[in-house]
Amino acid sequence: MILVDSKADLLVNGMGDNLLREILALLRKGVPFSSLKTIAQTSYLQALDQEIPKNKNWPKTITLSAHETYFQDKKAYAVNFKHVEQESNKLKAHRIVQPVKTWNAIINPPFYTMTENEIDQSFDLPDTRLPHPKYKKRGPIPVYEMIKFSINTHRRCFGGCSFCTISAHQGKFIASRSKKSIMKEVDKVTEMPDFKGYISDLGGPSANIYGLKGKVQSICDRCVSPSCIHPVVCDNLDTDHSAMTQIYKEVDAHPKIKKAFVGSGIQYDLLVKSYNKKANDSIDAYMEQVVTRHISGRLKVAPEHTSDETLKVMRKPSFKHFHNFKKKYDDLNKKHDLNQELIPYFISSTPNCKEEDMANLAAETKDMGFRLEQVQDFTPTPMTVATVIYYSGYHPYTMK
Ligand code: SF4
Incomplete structure (x- = not known):
């Protein structure tokens, strides 16, 4: 909902030190901001009919029940949460997608643990x-x-x-x-x-x-x-x-x-x-x-x-x-x-x-x-x- 309410282009979830380094390195190389779709631990919105960008590290995507279902179906909310918690705590996590209004929220897996x-x-x-x-x-x-x-x-x-x-x-x-x-x-x-x-x-x-x-x-x-x-x-x-x-x-x-x-x-x-x-x-x-x-x-x-x-x-x-x-x-x-x-x-x-x-x-x-x-x-x-x-x-x- 932060993405929906703020209309931000990209959300960096959690501790962003390493991500910032990666994002800045890509921007410095001339990669346009709108192409930053496959960076770990970031989220963004895209239209429901748009294809989800491929990334060889995340072959599997878990699709959650739409955000709006939470208001009628609390069971769906509980089921969704288990996926979110498990993927947040895995070293090799899957990407998560959740429909919200007219978009898909794409939530990329967490970055590796900092050395x-x-x-x-x-x-x-x-x-x-x-x-x-x-x-x-x-x-x-x-x-x-x-x-x-x-x-x-x-x-x-x-x-x-x-x-x-x-x-x-x-x-x-x-x-x-x-x-x-x-x-x-x-x-x-x-x-x-x-x-x-x-x-x-x-x-x-x-x-x-x-x-x-x-x-x-x-x-x-x-x-x-x-x-x-x-x-x-x-x-x-x-x-x-x-x-x-x-x-x-x-x-x-x-x-x-x-x-x-x-x-x-x-x-x-x-x-x-x-x-x-x-x-x-x-x-x-x-x-x-x-x-x-x-x-x-x-x-x-x-x-x-x-x-x-x-x-x-x-x-x-x-x-x-x-x-x-x-x-x-x-x-x-x-x-x-x-x-x-x-x-x-x-x-x-x-x-x-x-x-x-x-x-x-x-x-x-x-x-x-x-x-x-x-x-x-x-x-x-x-x-x-x-x-x-x-x-x-x-x-x-x-x-x-
Ligand atoms: S130590 Fe490793 S295997 Fe054991 S619970 Fe923690 S992450 Fe899992």
């Missing part, structure tokens, strides 16, 4: 790290204040949580920066005039997925799963946390850093062996590093709910694993003579969550000694499974 070198190039650009000067007279910008001393170590997320849209706009396969590029940015932040020695966040969509990927790439190449860690941690996923721990230690040892916080959410399920069954000891070293060096008195973690039935629809693991995580956290605090809090985050009213589930959540967390301060009510967000269920009444994968 380390490419993502470094983007982050190494000589930007000022400052808001646009046009905001100068408007006073402090709250979101800028929050991020100005934070470092993004990677992009994308393979969690596939049903209420989250990150993989829809960034993708599932993690693109991580090199340690050199991260440390270069740390140096740059320490030179900022009002820097007082504190990095507010060393992280990404989830903090502890930096550098994680499949052990056998050819298996990932064929994968259609929207999550690498739900309903179980994939056997092919290498969850070694050593590279992250090493980066945290180096940042921590930087002479101009007093403390580098890990403010991004931690995928706690990867840190307990009851869930991440084949994990090696690197998860323990990572957790010890975070608990002892990178939090300030409290760690915020999002189990999201206590009801296993609700958690299943959220694509989150059973709450019993959070109990194990809490024990590990408490033990580490005891070992290091620390008295830090664990702050759990929850979401109420997601699809399949009933009133009694919320009552049980209140009772169970009270029994665990928590005084809840972080409960968000579900907000339907475009392009998520939860919102499709909320709107259509159908789960797009089970059609129940």
